[in-house]
Amino acid sequence: MVETDGTQAVSPKNKNKQIKYLMLGCGSLGYNVLEELSESNENILIIDSDEKRIDDLRDHRHQATVGDISDPQILLKLPEPEVVFILSSDKDANLSAVQNIRKAYPNANIIARAVDLFSTDQLADNGADVVLYPQKVVAKSAVNHMTNLIASRNAQRLYSLLSSWSGTLGIITHKNPDPDAISSAMALSVIANDASNGKLTTRILYEGNIGHQENRAFVNLLEIKMEHLTKEILAECNYLALVDCVGPGMNNDLPPSTKINIIVDHHSAEGVVREYKPEFLESRPDAGATASILTQYLQELYLPIDTKVATALFYGIRADTHEFQRNISSQDLYNAAFLLPHADRALLEIIMAPSLSQETIEVLGTAIMNREVRQGYLFSNVGYVRNRDAIPQAADMLLTLEGVTTSMVYGITDTHITLSARNKDIRLHVGDVMKEAFAKIPGASAGGHATMAALSIPLNAFSLVKDKEELLSMVIDPILSNFMKLVGISDGEGDEI
Numbered sequence: 001m002v003e004t005d006g007t008q009a010v011s012p013k014n015k016n017k018q019i020k021y022l023m024l025g026c027g028s029l030g031y032n033v034l035e036e037l038s039e040s041n042e043n044i045l046i047i048d049s050d051e052k053r054i055d056d057l058r059d060h061r062h063q064a065t066v067g068d069i070s071d072p073q074i075l076l077k078l079p080e081p082e083v084v085f086i087l088s089s090d091k092d093a094n095l096s097a098v099q100n101i102r103k104a105y106p107n108a109n110i111i112a113r114a115v116d117l118f119s120t121d122q123l124a125d126n127g128a129d130v131v132l133y134p135q136k137v138v139a140k141s142a143v144n145h146m147t148n149l150i151a152s153r154n155a156q157r158l159y160s161l162l163s164s165w166s167g168t169l170g171i172i173t174h175k176n177p178d179p180d181a182i183s184s185a186m187a188l189s190v191i192a193n194d195a196s197n198g199k200l201t202t203r204i205l206y207e208g209n210i211g212h213q214e215n216r217a218f219v220n221l222l223e224i225k226m227e228h229l230t231k232e233i234l235a236e237c238n239y240l241a242l243v244d245c246v247g248p249g250m251n252n253d254l255p256p257s258t259k260i261n262i263i264v265d266h267h268s269a270e271g272v273v274r275e276y277k278p279e280f281l282e283s284r285p286d287a288g289a290t291a292s293i294l295t296q297y298l299q300e301l302y303l304p305i306d307t308k309v310a311t312a313l314f315y316g317i318r319a320d321t322h323e324f325q326r327n328i329s330s331q332d333l334y335n336a337a338f339l340l341p342h343a344d345r346a347l348l349e350i351i352m353a354p355s356l357s358q359e360t361i362e363v364l365g366t367a368i369m370n371r372e373v374r375q376g377y378l379f380s381n382v383g384y385v386r387n388r389d390a391i392p393q394a395a396d397m398l399l400t401l402e403g404v405t406t407s408m409v410y411g412i413t414d415t416h417i418t419l420s421a422r423n424k425d426i427r428l429h430v431g432d433v434m435k436e437a438f439a440k441i442p443g444a445s446a447g448g449h450a451t452m453a454a455l456s457i458p459l460n461a462f463s464l465v466k467d468k469e470e471l472l473s474m475v476i477d478p479i480l481s482n483f484m485k486l487v488g489i490s491d492g493e494g495d496e497i
Contacts, residue, residue, distance in 0.1 A: 019045045022081035024069035024097050025088025026053060029113060029134060033085055034062070045081070047074060048088075070096035075104045083109045086128070091115040095122060102127030147331070151293075155300040158262070158280050162195035167238030169202045172229060174245035175252050175456070176208035176388060179218050180289045181244035183316035184264065186224065186309050187294035188241060194303055203237070205229040207253050212389030213360065217351045218315060222308050244290040246283060247274050251445050251456065266290045266320075267447065285449075288332040291316030295335040310342035315351060322396070326451045360390045367394035367409050374489050376405040376425070379480060384468050385411045392420040392454070399424060406430060406487075408480075410455075412472040419455040419476070421448070428487065437483040455479075 021037055021044040023030055030046070037044055046064040048054055057064040067074045069086070070093040084105070086097045098112050112128040114120040123131045162169075171188050173181035182204070189202040204226045210216055219226065227233060234240075241262035246269050248254035259276040269283035287293050291313045298305055305313075317336050321328045324336070367380045378398050382391060391409050398407040399422040406428065410419035423430040431448035438446040438455050446455040457475065 019043050019079055019081045021045070021083050021085065022078065023047070023085045023087065024101075025086060025090070025093070025113075026057065026064075027087065027089055030085070030087040033087065038062075045078070069093050070100070072100040072104065075100060080105050081108055083111065086110065086112040088113070089115060091119050095119065095126060098123055098126050098128050151296050152300045154280075154282055155297040158282075158297065159191060159195045159301055161262075161280055162192045162200065163197075165192075165196060165239055166199035167201070168236060169200050169239045169241060170229075170234065170237035171202055171204050171241045171243060172252065172254070173204070173206045173243055175206070177206045177210060177226075177244075178212070178215055178316075178319060179312065180291050180316040180320040181206075182215075182219065182224060182226070183309070183312035184243040184290040184294045185226075186312050187291070187298060188243060188262070188264065190303060190305070190309055191294075191297060191301065194301075203227055203233070205233060209388070212387075212393070213357055214319070214351060215389065218312070221347055221351055222312055224308075224312070243294075247272050249445075251454075253458075264290055264293055266293060267449075286329055288327045288329055289317045289320035291320065292329075292332045292335045295339060296331065299335075299338060305339075305342055307342060307344050310339045311344045311347055314339040314343045315348060322452075327449050357387065359385070359387050360393065363387070363390035363411070364394050364397060367398060371398060371401075373404060374484070376403060377484075377487065377489055378404045378407040380407075380409045381472065381476070382409060382411040383472065385413060388413050388416070388418050391418050392422075395420040395422045398422075408483075410472070410476055412459075412468050415459055417455075417457040417459065417472060417475055421453045421455075423451050423453075433483065433486050437486055438479055441479070 023034065023044065023046045026034065026046045026048045030048075034044065034046070044063060046054070046057055046062060047067045047069055048064070049066065049068055051066050054064045054066050069088060084101050086094050086101070088094055094112055094115070098110060101108055101110055110128045111130045111132065112123045114123055114131050114133040117133060120131050120133050169192055171185040173185055185204040189204065192200050192202050204224070205228070206226055207229050210219055218224075239261045240259065241264070242248070242252070242260050243264050244266070245251040246263065246265045246267050247256075248258040248260055249256040250272070257275045260274075260278050262280045263278045264282045266284055266287040266289055268285040269281070282293060284293055295313050295317070314336055317332055317339075318324060321332060324333065363382050363385055366382045370382065371378055371380045378401065380394065380398060382394060385391065388411070391411050395407045395409040398404060398409065405425040406421065406423045408419060408421045410417065412418070421430045421434060429450040431450060431453040434453040434455055435447040438444050441457055443460065444455060444457045446453070448454055459471075
């Protein structure tokens, strides 16, 4: 059946038949999409101006007709499709087709091909729900494949290394470990036990304290076996691994000369100098959590994952990304989605709703009372604290105040001066600024991400100073002054908050 304008119309039989997919333009990209859709056996209609192409499609039993995809009249002959693919290589024809489809079928889902970067926004502005620029799609796919390939090979390399060992592997978290560090240690233990076929005993070791109420609930409810690191235990380990810290002496009290065999971390290793090169090093600052890296390893190695480990890893990713809102990547979300069906959701709810200790409430109150705001930067001295984990909690809370873009809360414990920073100013990478501002302090460990960072200064060098409050002010004031210079804060009066 041929119309007077020379185009071939849809037959009455096809006109009355339901169409789920309508494809306007079917070049090489269209053929590939068609191949994917054909496997679903859904009703598909193709319209293209190339008669030879249409004949070829019909020979392969596809429903196809000749027509100008920019002509609104062709839509009068069709039932309303659910999804429309506009895939020709003609920029103007694609734009006209988007406009016509959106006008004729307001509820249709439109996926359109952009011929160049300029037409990407143009197609979206005129009603396309999804715009595909093939070159960009290929580039993203290439990067994703590269990332997955590296992760797969790293997982295999780690597994092979662990399979060659026997004895005791000490898995050391950072000082005052959080759920990310603890769950990462658990996952590495699972990999080591499977790889060595039982020849390798693993021990999860930590220094400091587990003070945050959620972290204590996390360890207790999941019955995670952890040991305080001592020189005696360190001597008993044939091999050492660090998780969630980038090297000995960095967010841990290990001597910098300690030989570490394995390091897995999600912080940047740029500029880090180690006396010994680890046999395996994974430093991935684009990951939201070390637990996410280890989760990907478990998937790449096809290792079974039990409820306890899945629950721990999911919570580790959730906690370190601040409930999937900070430093999060698509891979982190994918890994969390993989873990969730295996996790104990009832247990997760209990862990996420622990009671606050009296000291934590007092520290939060002190942080509020002592706050000082300058040009959007909030500083608060909470003085002496027994529970250092209350300091980052206070920094999180104060960041929510109106007019605050960066919060810095600091205090002093029996062994360290501690500062936690939180940031929502996209112009500032608070981790880099912290590292630069505090780089010259002996023994200090500083750094982090764009939105969160920390500083820890051991008190070894200040043992003669008895008054902790006086010591805190003496040490922190020049440090904060340096920070203010770096971010361009003037010496004017503070804001009223």
